[in-house]
Amino acid sequence: MRGSGPESDIVISSRIRLARNLAEFPFIRRCSPQDRKSIEKMVHDRLHAIPGFNALYYLRVDELAHVDRQFLTERQLISREHAEAEGARSVAIDNDERLSVMINEEDHLRIQVMKSGLDLHSAWQQINEVDDQLESKLTYAFHERLGYLTACPTNVGTGMRVSVMLHLPALVITNQIEKVFRSLQKINLAVRGLYGEGSQAMGDFYQISNQITLGKSEEELIGQVSGVVPMIIAYERKARDFLITQNREDLHDKISRAYGILCTAQTISSEETMHLLSSVRMGVNLGLIDDLAISDINKLFVETQPAHLQKLRGNELDTAGRNIERALYLRRYLQDRGKEHRDERN
């Protein structure tokens, strides 16, 4: 989410996840509390024995306060299921928050690498190396014909989920997004909206990922996702060009109003913030707003989420309190950045 990396005007992030299980234990659903503790300890000890891995932050998720678990979810370091589950479970996170290893999620291990922009190949390189190193210390459940065995048959084989998060506001405005969905589904790719505070899909962010995990190699699965993304990027750029040439005033007005609300609102929900930030993000990309950078917007997407605001404030807040805190944070941040940009120009 740093706003850097290839195609980062449209591609927010690239993520690869591997599901692995230890051969000597039942899958999580059939694990006793003692089994969960043993797995947690075993993986923790082995992770520490790997050179270069001892610098990982290691957090016992079951011992964290609710707001801290939510905070990790908002930073996409653990899944919502992992945050809300019960029993011994943990997560190991590297310094720059690109690598995280969830222990005792749906599978014993869920290894994840995330990169800014479209960068699946380097994500694969890193996760493959981590997986090899872990596998040299742990015995994975592996079947000669079916590959890596997982708690859910939908993950069996490579255990790999490759996903790319895209920002596609112009395809949404021009009503072409459904067409893109249909064509992706035809080639075995899943499309999901980015979810907000509740479970409501949020406007213009879409995650594309592989649906099948068996019968294709990891490289083929990555190839399938990374092959289709440039086509979607090209569509989105074409739609943006169309909007700006055909309807510049309306587009500029919509974006400026969105920016205006973010700069002045006194109370604002996370849903509205996401929608408005989405418009402003496109405005920055199109050069219609020049006192913000993409990295600012990406940062705001993360930091205006509920747990982030509560951590920032240092105490628990109800929905109304969060909406006020969010508006205050946005006003201050945008005012400061705007001033810095104006100073730089003078």
Add this chain to the structure above:
Amino acid sequence: MKCQQCEKPATFHITELTGEKPHELHLCEQCAQSYLTNNPSGGTPIQPSLAGMLHHQLKVADTAKELAKLDEQVCPICGISFYEFRNQGRLGCPHDYTCFGSELEPLIVNIHGDSQHAGKHPKHHQQTSQEQTRLIQLHNDMKAAVEKEDYERASQIRDEIRKIEDGQS
């Protein structure tokens, strides 16, 4: 045969028995998934879809009596019944892929369109599935020995586990 909703080959054949007459549907995996997800059961998206797929698959293949018998089938390693798997959509241990193999295989082919792994293999501990099942079994035995405070037996089992893990079995 083509999928009734798109151009892809139909790999999923559903016989709906809820109406007056059996109603046949021929769909590709995606359309079948979305059909099953949007149909009854509710809940989170993956589980009903998986449970739904199994449900329909079994409806076509077996009589109620056979199905009830199948549901009672229990994995000797982790103790999960086929009924529990059908309901929860999650397996209990790696051995379930072998012990429920004949029911899981068509489901796996429906989901992935394939039944042969083509990706990476672990480089270090390459055990057979039987050795891996033996590992879970030994692990359970060790827990039981420790509970009974039979530490001599527990240490024998531990040595046996190490042998398998180090590839000396």
